[in-house]
Amino acid sequence: MTRPISATEDDLIAPRHVPQWSGELVTRTGFRFLARPAVPADEEALGEFFAVVSPDDLRFRFLSSVRNLPPGQLIAMTDFDHRTTENFLAFDDDRSVIIATAMLAADTGLETAEVALAIRPDFKQLGVSWTLLEHVARFAQAKGIKTLESIESRDNHEAIELEREMGFETLACPDDPALLILRATLG
Numbered sequence: 001m002t003r004p005i006s007a008t009e010d011d012l013i014a015p016r017h018v019p020q021w022s023g024e025l026v027t028r029t030g031f032r033f034l035a036r037p038a039v040p041a042d043e044e045a046l047g048e049f050f051a052v053v054s055p056d057d058l059r060f061r062f063l064s065s066v067r068n069l070p071p072g073q074l075i076a077m078t079d080f081d082h083r084t085t086e087n088f089l090a091f092d093d094d095r096s097v098i099i100a101t102a103m104l105a106a107d108t109g110l111e112t113a114e115v116a117l118a119i120r121p122d123f124k125q126l127g128v129s130w131t132l133l134e135h136v137a138r139f140a141q142a143k144g145i146k147t148l149e150s151i152e153s154r155d156n157h158e159a160i161e162l163e164r165e166m167g168f169e170t171l172a173c174p175d176d177p178a179l180l181i182l183r184a185t186l187g
Contacts, residue, residue: 021088021139027127034095035135038087040079042098046089047074049098054121060156061118063179077103084108086139090132092123099123102136112147113140117159129162137166141186150182 022036038046050058050069058066077087084107090100099120106113115136119129140148151173152159163182164170173179 021086021135025090025131025135027131029127031126031128032093033099033128033131034091034093035088035132036091037082038078038089038101040075042089043071043074043078045098046077046101049101049120050074050118052120053118056155057118057121060153060159061116063151063153077101084110086136088132088136088139090119090128100128100132102132104136104140106140106143106145110144112149113145114149114151115140116150124158129159130166133162133166137184137186146186148184148186152180152182154178154180 023034024032025035026032047069053061055065055067062069080087085103085105087101087103089098090102091097092099097120100118100123102115102117104113104115115133117129117133137148148168150159150163150168152163154160160170160180160182163184166184168182168184171181171183173181
């Protein structure tokens with residue numbers, strides 16, 4: 001369930017064309033958090049977020065071994081076109097700490113989009129990933145995107161299980177046997 005935040009807050013934190021996608025989300029466990037699209041001013045906070053994400057979760061999110069994200073990567077996650085790309089950030093209840101991120105990147109025809117999530121270890125098991133992924137899927141569907149995909153390491157059992165529970169089908173990745181494609185048809 002999304003509760004819109006005030007126009008004043010929208011003007012400060014989100015691009016004008018996506019404010020309805022900013023607001024409080026509530027997980028099945030009752031945990032409440034704010035979700036909103038990233039803006040360029042979030043670059044430093046996003047770097048701090050990824051500094052506390054576990055090494056395995058960093059590997060799962062970027063599908064490579066990274067310890068620190070280069071500034072260019074952080075810029076790409078906070079300053080983008082908003083037509084084919086959106087990065088939703090989830091904040092704790094006092095809105096001071098990023099607890100999760102969900103990046104959506106669509107093809108130019110807005111037919112298919114890939115989603116990638118990461119969550120702080122101390123906020124796992126609260127339903128944040130499920131609720132944030134639902135939010136991103138609703139956003140993608142509203143944009144007219146028909147297919148949502150996630151590319152997962154076969155070792156990322158938590159993400160694969162979550163996506164299967166949400167109705168994603170599991171497919172082999174033709175280019176890499178260590179990866180799976182999880183795909184959901186929207187609408």
